Each structure stands twice: as structure tokens, then as C-alpha cells.
Amino acid sequence: MLRVVPLEAPARIVRELVRHGYNADREAVTLIASADDPAETLEAVVEATPDDALTITTEQVRRVLSDGKGSNANKAASANSNPSVSTGANRPKDHSETGGDPPETKGDSAGIADASTAFGGGDGADRGDAAHRSIEIANDMTGRSTGTGEYDDFVDVFRDRFERLSNQLRGRVNHRPTDTLEAMGGNSDAAIVGMVNDIRSTASGHWLIELEDTSGTFPCLVMKDREFADLVDELLLDEVIAVEGTLADDGGILFVDSLYFPDVPRTFEPSTADRHVQAALISDVHVGSQEFMEDAWNRFANWLHTEAAESVEYLLIAGDMVEGVGIYPDQDDELDIVDIYDQYEAFAEHLKSIPGDIEIIMIPGNHDAVRLAEPQPGFDEELRDIMSAHDARITSNPSTVTIEGVSVLMYHGVSLDEIIAEFPDEKATYDEPEKPMYHLLKKRHVAPQYGGHMRLAPEEKDYLVIDEVPDIFHTGHVHKLGYGKYRNVLAINSGCWQAQTDFQKSVNIDPDSGYAPIVDLDTLDTTIRKFF
Incomplete structure (x- = not known):
């Protein structure tokens, strides 16, 4: 039986559809929302949808409206305004094929919860009222670049x-x-x-x-x-x-x-959310690479539709959405998609498989189509239009994103290469990427050394200084999973969604692929879920 709730906002319609295990075309959501009785229309659409369907299409909604369900069918059928959130037609395979939730392990020394088969059970995620959510972005230099290189x-x-x-x-x-x-x-x-x-x-x-x-x-x-x-x-x-x-x-x-060193004060106490809400922290998706792990991504997206993920209301992506072009020698031989804009189109399609009621925030990385010099501004309007699914918030690298009162310093992480190269192995290695992150916190700067791996764009201010101590420090870039706490700051490097490439083999990089750290914002406990 469909649970009847007020449906005055497209976001509520998306949540109801997600709860019943469906994605929907953007226009389909708009049609339902525009009906005189959206709840009745939604109930009719769900009842009329075949059991094996994955996505509710615009045509299915039009058929229901033409049968007289929803008293303002003509008005709804002609509506074409954009809803505040969107889902897509490329939903992964039915997540009801297997059942049961993976065991969860949490905390600083948490193990890894296997989510590779956890796609069943319940009616899908039912996330909290969006009115409780809050997002603030600081240190975004997009559109504010003043440097001339002089x-x-x-x-x-x-x-x-x-x-x-x-x-x-x-x-x-x-x-x-x-x-x-x-x-x-x-x-x-x-x-x-x-x-x-x-x-x-x-x-x-x-x-x-x-x-x-x-x-x-x-x-x-x-x-x-x-x-x-x-x-x-x-x-x-x-x-x-x-x-x-x-x-x-x-x-x-x-x-x-x-x-x-400037350092984090020993007395630092992080802020936490005043309700139970979670954020998924990922990076380095690398769509366009032959080694992009599409199946793992689909498992992750599918899991987000389950009751086990109903508290995940935020997705933070720390750069390298696509593989890019001309990043390293002979990269063309490892590309599945050779045009950079086609890569972003493909990424946008994969983004649509994420539940429409999850807030998405992302920054660019060194493989993305922005300048290499840091700070990196957010994507230009053409790329933003391509990645418009979910009305994702796009900000610069680095930026501080505060969600539910918890500040997250998002930085892609190119300078981690510099730290690891300069420091002795006992102080910084790729196998424990959280340790070089600790040193950046200690120096209160995400890229302290100019030159070498680091390219600096001179601006009127140094956007790379860590003025305020973050509650969470989130990086990527090195394709290794690592997390821990430095003076109560939770540091997470979230791995990647790309299997080992030939180039990575040549430089002895063994990536940690297909993991998604899930952070409880009310406690800062961390669960690592794997999707491979």
C-alpha cells in the first residue's frame, strides 16, 4: 500500500519513488508534481508500473494521466519545468535479486563491511525531511581568480x-x-x-x-x-x-x-550533527577509463536505494570525476571514451543512478577539465550543464563544506605525492595515505611546498591555507584507502573506482578500488563499505 504524504515538492515524489525501488525520468517527476492530486497520481503510476520495471518513464505517467487519474491531466501533461532534484533512466540492475544487509563495523579501527551483495530488503531508502538539511560552502574561489602570472x-x-x-x-x-x-x-x-x-x-x-x-x-x-x-x-x-x-x-x-608548527590545537573538539545523518565520501571515479569499475559503481548506487542506506543524505566527491585526456604517457591506449565531453556525459549518466534525494557536492581534481594549478576553480558552465543531475553543488578545489554543522575540508590531494616523496617511509607512504594528510593538518596548509608536483596559481589570497580546523579532512588522488584521526580531526582518503591501469602497474601503484567510506555525522564514526 502506498504511503500517502504531501507531495507539493518534487523531492518528496523522488523519495516516495525511491522508497518503492524506482528511479524516474526528470519529466515524469514533473508530470506527477503538476497533477491536482500528486499523491493519487503517484499511487496510480506505481500500481500501473510492471513488476520488472526499473524506471518510471514519462510515457508511463502520461498513460496514467490520460486514463483520468489526477484531475488536471492536461495541465500535468504539458508541464516542462525542471524539478529541484532529478533522477535518470540508467538505473542499475534490480537490487531485489539478493537480500540482507551487510554487517557494519564502525570507528577509527573499523573493518570493512561487504556491501557487494547487499541490495535487497525493505521498500528502499526513506531519507529524512530535506528541511533539516543544511549546506554551507566556504573558500570557493570559482569565478574569483585574479592572478595574471606576474x-x-x-x-x-x-x-x-x-x-x-x-x-x-x-x-x-x-x-x-x-x-x-x-x-x-x-x-x-x-x-x-x-x-x-x-x-x-x-x-x-x-x-x-x-x-x-x-x-x-x-x-x-x-x-x-x-x-x-x-x-x-x-x-x-x-x-x-x-x-x-x-x-x-x-x-x-x-x-x-x-x-x-601551526598545527591543530591539542584541545580541538569537532562539531557533530544534532541528528543521525550520514555522508558518503568518495573520489576518483575516472569515468572514461577502460578500468572504470562500472559494476562496482552500480552496486554502490543500488545500495543507496536500500533501507540500509536511508541515513545517507550527502555524497561528497573529491575530484577526478573522469579519466581525462593527455594526463600521462600513452593514456589514449587505456581510454574507453576518448572525448573529454563524452566522458562527462557518461559520468552524468552514472550520477543519475544515485537516489534523487541525496545532496551531492563535488570538487575537481587533476584529471578533470579545469586548470592544473591550485586552487582549481569549479567546472565551467558547459560542464556544469552536462553534470546537472541532482542539481549537484560544484565548488573549487579545495573548499570547506559544512553539512549539518560538520565542516569538511575537501581537497583532491595532489600535494600528497610531494609529502610522500619528501618524507621518510615511516612518516608517509601511499599504503597509509592518512599519515601524509596528518602532516598537511599539522602545517595548516594543503599544499605547502611550491614546485615539483605542485602547481600554484597566484591569487590575491592563498586559498590553500587551513584557517579554521575542519572536523573532517577528505582527500583522494592517490587511489588508496586510509582513515584515522589526528587530534580529533577525522582524515579520510577514500580510494577510487578504477581498477589498476597499465600505467599504474608501471609505477607500482596498487589501487584500493570500489570502497565507500560512510561517516555518521552525529558521532564521526566511520564505516567502510566495499562494492566489488
Whole structure:
């Protein structure tokens, strides 16, 4: 029996259809919503739909209306306005073929719940009232790019970085500008807040770090026998740190006694939602690749239609929606779709299989059709039109998305390559991608070192600084699954939806494919579900 609820909004119609296991064409939803009695019309449409149907089509709704169901059939049949949410005709295979829900494991040390056969049971997901939802996006630079690539632009962005990060450090040390230090007498206690300009080892195995502020540069010596000397392994050029110590007899060098990063305060307590609601965090879909795992994606989308996923109201995608073109050598040999726009068309079709009442937020990555230099603006209007399913919110890389009061820093993650390359294996590896994420939180910057893997677009402000500590830090890029907490910040790298390519084999990358981390926003507990 169809549960009768007010159907004044297309979103409510979508939820009712999802609850009964159906997708629907966008226009079909519009036709139902435009009837004088949407509830009666929906009931008639469901009753008239064959048992083996997967999608309610526009033609099916028109037939019901032509039979006189819904007292304003002519008006409904002529309606063509766009609903606030949309579903599509490419729904995956019937999820009633197998039954039962996968076991769930949660928490920081959670195992992995096998969802590869969990597509049955119940009447489908029944998500909460959309009125309870809230989404705020901060740090979106889309349409705000000001950089021209001139020298002064680079000066401006590094100056902005220094000022904002140094403000986070100045309360911890009694710092002096470098020109003031040069005038102080030998053996004086001193402190500097500066940007790392150079790091080199001495003949005796000590470390000489040159720090720069707006007044000049000053050399700082870390003795190899100091207990914090291993922190030098974590330093990158262009990051901002603070040091305390004692000036040499001649005042020309600072012997370092303490070293500080901007870091997450040890007292940090994350915010949580005031109701039970979940978010799925994924990345690196790579539609267009021959290795795109379409079956795993369909299993994931199908699972989202089940009662087991009824609390999943948000889907956050951290970049690389498509495989792109010309990203690495001989990529054309591994493409299933060779035109970039056709890749986005295909991705949009796969997006339609996601339940229409789930809010989708996504950022670009280095395979997407935006500039490579970070920060990356959100997609242009042509691509946004292609990916219009669900009215997905598209923002820049990085951005901070606050859902139900929980802030999520979304960053695709190219700089993770830099961290892993520069740091010793015990501090950062691809097999544990959450560890290099911890270092970015520690430095309060998502891409501290300019050059190498990192391309920087100079803007009036540095959009890559982490001003406010996020509750969740979500990245992708490295195609490895990893998660954990750093000073109460939940860090998740969500793996990918692409099996190992020949190129990945050549560089020894073994991807974690077909996983979807599900986060309880009211507790920040995490469940990892697999769909392969």
C-alpha cells in the first residue's frame, strides 16, 4: 500500500519513488508534481508500473494521466519545468535479486563491511525531511581568480600565506623580526616566525634552516642530538614555522631549542550533527577509463536505494570525476571514451543512478577539465550543464563544506605525492595515505611546498591555507584507502573506482578500488563499505 504524504515538492515524489525501488525520468517527476492530486497520481503510476520495471518513464505517467487519474491531466501533461532534484533512466540492475544487509563495523579501527551483495530488503531508502538539511560552502574561489602570472602576484600570495600562518604561531613564541635579531647581542634568547627558505645539512650532520620573514632571512641551527631533530625530516620549503633558541656569541645564528608548527590545537573538539545523518565520501571515479569499475559503481548506487542506506543524505566527491585526456604517457591506449565531453556525459549518466534525494557536492581534481594549478576553480558552465543531475553543488578545489554543522575540508590531494616523496617511509607512504594528510593538518596548509608536483596559481589570497580546523579532512588522488584521526580531526582518503591501469602497474601503484567510506555525522564514526 502506498504511503500517502504531501507531495507539493518534487523531492518528496523522488523519495516516495525511491522508497518503492524506482528511479524516474526528470519529466515524469514533473508530470506527477503538476497533477491536482500528486499523491493519487503517484499511487496510480506505481500500481500501473510492471513488476520488472526499473524506471518510471514519462510515457508511463502520461498513460496514467490520460486514463483520468489526477484531475488536471492536461495541465500535468504539458508541464516542462525542471524539478529541484532529478533522477535518470540508467538505473542499475534490480537490487531485489539478493537480500540482507551487510554487517557494519564502525570507528577509527573499523573493518570493512561487504556491501557487494547487499541490495535487497525493505521498500528502499526513506531519507529524512530535506528541511533539516543544511549546506554551507566556504573558500570557493570559482569565478574569483585574479592572478595574471606576474611576479607581483606570486609575492602577494606568499605574503598572504605568511601573514595568516604566522598569526597562528605568534601567540606561542615571543618572536622578533629578522632585522631586529641582527641587532641583538650574542647569547640572547630569541624566537623567529618565518617561512622555510632553505634546509641543508652541515659537515658535522647538524641542520641549518634558513627562515624568511618580511624583513629578511636568518639562519637557524638544529643540532643533530636534540630530541626534536627528527622534525627536520618533516620540513618543506615554503611552509611557515616558529623556532625558539639562543643567539650565538656573535649574534649571527640562532641555536634552536624548540620548533613549532601551526598545527591543530591539542584541545580541538569537532562539531557533530544534532541528528543521525550520514555522508558518503568518495573520489576518483575516472569515468572514461577502460578500468572504470562500472559494476562496482552500480552496486554502490543500488545500495543507496536500500533501507540500509536511508541515513545517507550527502555524497561528497573529491575530484577526478573522469579519466581525462593527455594526463600521462600513452593514456589514449587505456581510454574507453576518448572525448573529454563524452566522458562527462557518461559520468552524468552514472550520477543519475544515485537516489534523487541525496545532496551531492563535488570538487575537481587533476584529471578533470579545469586548470592544473591550485586552487582549481569549479567546472565551467558547459560542464556544469552536462553534470546537472541532482542539481549537484560544484565548488573549487579545495573548499570547506559544512553539512549539518560538520565542516569538511575537501581537497583532491595532489600535494600528497610531494609529502610522500619528501618524507621518510615511516612518516608517509601511499599504503597509509592518512599519515601524509596528518602532516598537511599539522602545517595548516594543503599544499605547502611550491614546485615539483605542485602547481600554484597566484591569487590575491592563498586559498590553500587551513584557517579554521575542519572536523573532517577528505582527500583522494592517490587511489588508496586510509582513515584515522589526528587530534580529533577525522582524515579520510577514500580510494577510487578504477581498477589498476597499465600505467599504474608501471609505477607500482596498487589501487584500493570500489570502497565507500560512510561517516555518521552525529558521532564521526566511520564505516567502510566495499562494492566489488
